[in-house]
Amino acid sequence: MGSPPRREGGLPPGQRLQRGWPVTHYGPVPRFRPERWEFRVFGATADGDKTCWNHEGFSGLPYATVIADFHCVTKFSMLGVEWGGVAASTLAKLAPPADDVTHVMVWAEYGFSANLRIEDFLDDKSVFATHKGGEPLTAEHGFPVRLIVPRLYAWKGPKWVRGVEYMTADRRGFWEERGYHNVGEAWREQRYSYQEQPGDGPEL
Ligand SMILES: Nc1nc2c(c(=O)[nH]1)N[C@H]1C(S)=C(S)[C@@H](COP(=O)(O)O)O[C@H]1N2
Ligand SMILES: [Mo]
Numbered sequence: 001m002g003s004p005p006r007r008e009g010g011l012p013p014g015q016r017l018q019r020g021w022p023v024t025h026y027g028p029v030p031r032f033r034p035e036r037w038e039f040r041v042f043g044a045t046a047d048g049d050k051t052c053w054n055h056e057g058f059s060g061l062p063y064a065t066v067i068a069d070f071h072c073v074t075k076f077s078m079l080g081v082e083w084g085g086v087a088a089s090t091l092a093k094l095a096p097p098a099d100d101v102t103h104v105m106v107w108a109e110y111g112f113s114a115n116l117r118i119e120d121f122l123d124d125k126s127v128f129a130t131h132k133g134g135e136p137l138t139a140e141h142g143f144p145v146r147l148i149v150p151r152l153y154a155w156k157g158p159k160w161v162r163g164v165e166y167m168t169a170d171r172r173g174f175w176e177e178r179g180y181h182n183v184g185e186a187w188r189e190q191r192y193s194y195q196e197q198p199g200d201g202p203e204l
Contacts, residue, residue: 018076051095068150084131
């Protein structure tokens, strides 16, 4: 893998700036039903239990803002966006992973999923965003909550998140099974699965 480019600011290779914020996803926009909604942390948790928040509970978790860039693998980028929500590291403190957790699967409505290395998940800029620029997210952009992991391409940030599964081995998520890179670092331009090196992910 070589030395990790951990650059920030400016445009990663192959990206261009975008005015406005396009909407990109697979499938329909789910309807938010607060009485049915819950956010679940499960899998290899430290105490073996699941943690669930309903929408009121989740809305009461510590709120943080993060200024970060957003890079879509289709080559548009936004720089210096203000995201507000629950830091992934805060969530992991409230519902800790077991010591041998190496990856997480982030689950969204309709079974959409994205796998992340635990260190990318716990990065201090990773946030379960409920707000952008101080405004609640719109339905198309993931209301009530979507994940933002600035150092990875945006498909690693599911919209309409419903759960986090702690894993002791890697598994591919939705796009990672369909031709996108298992790791997805924007500054390494890890776009497609054919670029993967040994150790980047489970066999396809
Ligand atoms: N649930 C869900 N989340 C998703 C996707 C999706 O298809 N379903 N697409 C991803 C992709 S490929 C991108 S580029 C970003 C786009 O986010 P935006 O529509 O808010 O710009 O959402 C990501 N999150
Ligand atoms: Mo994307």
